[in-house]
Amino acid sequence: MKPAYAALLLLVLFAPARTAAQERHAEQQPSGGLTRRVHPIPEVTVVGRRPIKETGVQRTKFDSTALKENIALSMADVLTFRSPLFVKSYGRATLSTVAFRGTSPSHTQVTWNGMRINNPMLGMTDFSMIPSYFVDDASLLHGTSSVNETGGGLGGAVKLATRPAAAEGFGLQYIQGIGSFRTFDEFLRLTYGNARWQFSTRAVYSSSPNDYKYRNRDKKENIYDEEMNIVGSYHPVERNRSGAFKDLHLLQEVYCNTGRGDRFGLNAWYIHSNRELPMLTTDYADDLAFENRQREQTFRGILSWEHLRSQWKIAARAGYIHTWTAYDYKRDVGNGTMAAMTRSRSTVDTFYGQLDGEYALGRKWLFTASLAAHQHLVESVDKNIIKQDGNKAVVGYDKGRIELSGSLSAKWRPTERFGLAAVLREEMYGTEWSPPIPALFLDGVLSRQGNLVAKASVSRNYRFPTLNDLYFLPGGNPDLRKESGWTYDAGLSFAVGKAGRYRLSGSATWFDSHVDDWIVWLPTTKGFFSPRNLKKVHAYGVEAQAELSVALAQEWKLELGGTYSWTPSINEGEPISPADRSVGKQLPYVPVHAATTTGRLTWRRWSLLYKWCWYSRRYTMSSNDVTLTGSLPPYYMNNLALEKSFSLRWADLSVKGAVNNLFDEEYLSVLSRPMPGINFEIFIAITPKWGRKN
Amino acid sequence: MRRSLRHTVLAALAALGLAGCMEWDYGGTEEFEASGAGLFVVNEGNFQYGNATLSYYDPETRQVENEVFRRANGFRLGDTAQSMTVRNGTAWVVVNNSHVIFAIDTETFVEKGRIVGFTSPRHIHFLSDRKAYVTQLWDNRIFIVDPERYAITGHIECPGMTIENGSTERMVQYGRYLYVNCWSYQNRILKIDTETDAVVGQLEVGIQPAAMVLDRYGKLWVYTDGGYEGSPYGHEAPALCRIDAETFTIEKRFGFRHGDRPGDLAINGPGDRLYWLDEGVWCMETTAERLPLRPILPGSGTLYYSLTIDPVRGDLYVADAIDYQQQGIVYRYSADGEPLDRFQAGTTPGFFCWK
Numbered sequence A: 001m002k003p004a005y006a007a008l009l010l011l012v013l014f015a016p017a018r019t020a021a022q023e024r025h026a027e028q029q030p031s032g033g034l035t036r037r038v039h040p041i042p043e044v045t046v047v048g049r050r051p052i053k054e055t056g057v058q059r060t061k062f063d064s065t066a067l068k069e070n071i072a073l074s075m076a077d078v079l080t081f082r083s084p085l086f087v088k089s090y091g092r093a094t095l096s097t098v099a100f101r102g103t104s105p106s107h108t109q110v111t112w113n114g115m116r117i118n119n120p121m122l123g124m125t126d127f128s129m130i131p132s133y134f135v136d137d138a139s140l141l142h143g144t145s146s147v148n149e150t151g152g153g154l155g156g157a158v159k160l161a162t163r164p165a166a167a168e169g170f171g172l173q174y175i176q177g178i179g180s181f182r183t184f185d186e187f188l189r190l191t192y193g194n195a196r197w198q199f200s201t202r203a204v205y206s207s208s209p210n211d212y213k214y215r216n217r218d219k220k221e222n223i224y225d226e227e228m229n230i231v232g233s234y235h236p237v238e239r240n241r242s243g244a245f246k247d248l249h250l251l252q253e254v255y256c257n258t259g260r261g262d263r264f265g266l267n268a269w270y271i272h273s274n275r276e277l278p279m280l281t282t283d284y285a286d287d288l289a290f291e292n293r294q295r296e297q298t299f300r301g302i303l304s305w306e307h308l309r310s311q312w313k314i315a316a317r318a319g320y321i322h323t324w325t326a327y328d329y330k331r332d333v334g335n336g337t338m339a340a341m342t343r344s345r346s347t348v349d350t351f352y353g354q355l356d357g358e359y360a361l362g363r364k365w366l367f368t369a370s371l372a373a374h375q376h377l378v379e380s381v382d383k384n385i386i387k388q389d390g391n392k393a394v395v396g397y398d399k400g401r402i403e404l405s406g407s408l409s410a411k412w413r414p415t416e417r418f419g420l421a422a423v424l425r426e427e428m429y430g431t432e433w434s435p436p437i438p439a440l441f442l443d444g445v446l447s448r449q450g451n452l453v454a455k456a457s458v459s460r461n462y463r464f465p466t467l468n469d470l471y472f473l474p475g476g477n478p479d480l481r482k483e484s485g486w487t488y489d490a491g492l493s494f495a496v497g498k499a500g501r502y503r504l505s506g507s508a509t510w511f512d513s514h515v516d517d518w519i520v521w522l523p524t525t526k527g528f529f530s531p532r533n534l535k536k537v538h539a540y541g542v543e544a545q546a547e548l549s550v551a552l553a554q555e556w557k558l559e560l561g562g563t564y565s566w567t568p569s570i571n572e573g574e575p576i577s578p579a580d581r582s583v584g585k586q587l588p589y590v591p592v593h594a595a596t597t598t599g600r601l602t603w604r605r606w607s608l609l610y611k612w613c614w615y616s617r618r619y620t621m622s623s624n625d626v627t628l629t630g631s632l633p634p635y636y637m638n639n640l641a642l643e644k645s646f647s648l649r650w651a652d653l654s655v656k657g658a659v660n661n662l663f664d665e666e667y668l669s670v671l672s673r674p675m676p677g678i679n680f681e682i683f684i685a686i687t688p689k690w691g692r693k694n
Numbered sequence B: 001m002r003r004s005l006r007h008t009v010l011a012a013l014a015a016l017g018l019a020g021c022m023e024w025d026y027g028g029t030e031e032f033e034a035s036g037a038g039l040f041v042v043n044e045g046n047f048q049y050g051n052a053t054l055s056y057y058d059p060e061t062r063q064v065e066n067e068v069f070r071r072a073n074g075f076r077l078g079d080t081a082q083s084m085t086v087r088n089g090t091a092w093v094v095v096n097n098s099h100v101i102f103a104i105d106t107e108t109f110v111e112k113g114r115i116v117g118f119t120s121p122r123h124i125h126f127l128s129d130r131k132a133y134v135t136q137l138w139d140n141r142i143f144i145v146d147p148e149r150y151a152i153t154g155h156i157e158c159p160g161m162t163i164e165n166g167s168t169e170r171m172v173q174y175g176r177y178l179y180v181n182c183w184s185y186q187n188r189i190l191k192i193d194t195e196t197d198a199v200v201g202q203l204e205v206g207i208q209p210a211a212m213v214l215d216r217y218g219k220l221w222v223y224t225d226g227g228y229e230g231s232p233y234g235h236e237a238p239a240l241c242r243i244d245a246e247t248f249t250i251e252k253r254f255g256f257r258h259g260d261r262p263g264d265l266a267i268n269g270p271g272d273r274l275y276w277l278d279e280g281v282w283c284m285e286t287t288a289e290r291l292p293l294r295p296i297l298p299g300s301g302t303l304y305y306s307l308t309i310d311p312v313r314g315d316l317y318v319a320d321a322i323d324y325q326q327q328g329i330v331y332r333y334s335a336d337g338e339p340l341d342r343f344q345a346g347t348t349p350g351f352f353c354w355k
Helices: A003-013 A020-025 A075-082 A143-148 A467-471 B002-018 B068-073
Strands: A059-062 A086-088 A097-099 A108-112 A137-142 A156-161 A169-179 A183-193 A197-208 A213-215 A221-224 A230-234 A237-239 A245-257 A262-276 A290-308 A312-332 A338-361 A365-386 A392-415 A418-429 A437-447 A452-463 A483-498 A502-523 A529-553 A556-566 A569-571 A593-603 A606-615 A635-647 A651-660 A668-670 A679-688 B039-043 B053-058 B063-065 B081-087 B090-095 B100-105 B111-116 B121-128 B131-136 B141-146 B151-157 B171-174 B177-181 B188-193 B198-204 B209-214 B219-224 B239-244 B249-255 B265-267 B273-278 B280-285 B304-309 B316-320 B327-333 B339-347 B349-354
Touching: A075 A086, A075 A156, A075 A593, A075 A606, A086 A668, A137 A143, A143 A156, A143 A392, A143 A418, A143 A437, A143 A452, A143 A483, A183 A679, A221 B111, A230 B111, A365 A467, A392 A467, A483 A529, B039 B081, B039 B339, B053 B068, B053 B081, B053 B339, B063 B339, B068 B100, B081 B121, B081 B349, B090 B121, B100 B121, B121 B171, B151 B198, B171 B209, B177 B209, B188 B209, B209 B265, B219 B265, B265 B304, B273 B304, B280 B304, B304 B349, B316 B349, B339 B349
Parallel strands: A108 A156
Antiparallel strands: A059 A137, A086 A097, A137 A156, A169 A183, A169 A679, A183 A197, A197 A245, A213 A237, A221 A230, A245 A262, A262 A290, A290 A312, A312 A338, A338 A365, A365 A392, A392 A418, A418 A437, A437 A452, A452 A483, A483 A502, A502 A529, A529 A556, A529 A569, A556 A593, A593 A606, A606 A635, A635 A651, A651 A679, B039 B053, B039 B349, B053 B063, B081 B090, B090 B100, B100 B111, B121 B131, B131 B141, B141 B151, B171 B177, B177 B188, B188 B198, B209 B219, B219 B239, B239 B249, B265 B273, B273 B280, B304 B316, B316 B327, B327 B339
């Protein structure tokens, strides 16, 4: 490591820091002054208290310390270090998609406060567009468990939600982050609340030229003599070109709890994103001569109502999403004028409605019903052309599609030790119905000692083609079939501990899924790509995770978490050509092994956080050949953060220093996309105590 | 408690020590000496992957060397290699989405120089040692370059197109005139006077003329791919046009059926037989007055993507891109259609070039 980096690292390590978010989870000792606090170890959940609604469900929940770690993080970062998912990304503020259990990004369904937010044109969700500070409740529903929430999650579902802030009176929180590459992050939250009403306004603004340096191993700069003969060459140190971003997020929430069993909510989320698309390492263009930019404005709004009674509950939600996306690829034609080579615009309007009902029959039965509708209206203009008759025209499509998804479930827990649940889901996209989607879940307590619980589930599932799959010009294929699959899960979980001393929990799940008619976009002889139902994929493996919390000594606490996944995702289709060597091979860009670890050591108001992740080799070819030009070797990533908080009479303050890519690794997550080396960010947070007691 | 704390800290430090160090092999360079005649295979790779490669095949020894650019130079060829032209012992490799043309030695594969500054280069055609034209996509200009100085020296404005729908593709020279087919959302052949660098004629031939060759009788052969269903530019059956280069008029139009997807177009060494892809490999005398009824080489589940004819032996080489995500296969047949050899090239073998 370079001396300058080492010095800066030490500076950051010893700088005092702590996020205000974690304040809520610690209690101040009455006699401990400003720098003493205790760090409670949570109690082990007793098996008999398992909610019947979660029967057999494989769920990974992210706690608030993970979501509110720092304001610069997106959900892509949280998933990278806290989950067994593979996040495919090429740096901050770039398209970040996930491979859940070896499936493709569009096989992961994402909901926000119940509303599906996958892009209906692409099917996928860009997790870099979701600031983790805007999410109060996040969980993964693995494989079959996603059928409880929605259809189409052949890999699983990511469930995101906001929650009332539980404010009493006015509250304010402001966080400023300043980091390497002239990166600035700002977060502001205003809250007001009482027993009946809760108001919250959140804003995040992030900007950076994002022009980090890296050694470009994919290029050589030549040194010429006067006769233009090459007399030397070297791998240049370049900056990440065309990587700047400016992202603004606003989130307004209003909640009303009547206290008589009715809860109302309003959530409105606005995104204004302006991002350049970074150039490849192999691009020899002058970045000043080209502009490659994507802009997005999205509004998501939801109105919700819940009516709760002791035995039953009904809920209704209505929502609307408007997304405007612009992609511009421009070229300086020589006189300083940037001429458009591609001027692509798309508008998506989605109207959403959902009704849910639950009825508990005694303590042993729970029945649920749900019906959700998403009406998408898409207008996509991809290119301007001049027709043969000289008139102008645009290449694109203008389509709408209604998507209905309904489910019924019955959950039965005859004894504390055993539970059984059945879900039947039915979906309709456009005019096409899916066959019934059944899912069966069961769980049982094998041993009260150690809270050893076994879970198993099986489900059918379908994913309909996206609107681009069907209608994109050129290449859309209206004859595509929906993908279909069977998934099986079985796993064990345990939890042991002693209140105030330690808590250890863990789980391991085996899964096996078969997906038929897997849709793949391939080039055609006409120079464009077109989707086809090509592959039959067998994805299977094991996901394991463990968490440990230990009170090491008075005022010392250690929390460790880890995940590991083994996910062979094998193409088992027919060879598409006599020479096809992809059958029996791992899908490109899906690592077979992935592991993450986080460790947090807390002492009084200090907290040291260490994060580590590892991905095995990702093949870039369907034949799994490892060539000089096309492979991505395994990599490790290490991040470190040190926090210190202060509780003053008038405000809570905290300072945090974060070091990303601690060992300054040269690494790639995606071919030809360099990732930043060691980089730093400092966060300062202030939460005034207006009208509150210290 | 103190003991457990000490153990924990020691364990954490030990784990930190294991956490770094990534496996990276950037490799060095290799020396090649490819004397004699040979065949270059330009492998496009995948768009935005930066994994284009260059293969070299010796028809005598039947040996293939893959990734020769990377191995000879120690760095990557780039993103979406499009075409290649050999002139006086130098091969000029056009790497479309890297916005560069590399000049390499045809025997050692070592870089001699590079030309940068393009919008989206497709093909290079030499007029002399000091002058060449470069066609482009997404640009209404054909660039003029000085190969000796590796510099862009000017451009030719193409009429009837903007930068957004600009597309000029293959170039064929007949005397002082150069013919260029305009492909993407276009329907014309341009005639350029190479002495004045001016467009002096245009000829409408059908929707999206994709490839063009010149036969021994001075006839230009152009195939139009017909666009695609739903295109606002129009959609028609593909066709093969015979154009008299002297008069710049269409002599005959051979229509394919709707749904046919003719691909690459090539001509043999003597210039009297045309070859093209349409699932299988098709062949026709340049004097023929109708399209053949059946291919000389039927497709058998293959995804043929490009082809060439050995200008000396007359052997046919056809590349199967398979699924475009693995190393493609090149099949070699004799002029009589006898299988002679097969070898693995790179991902998406899209262009052949003889040394």
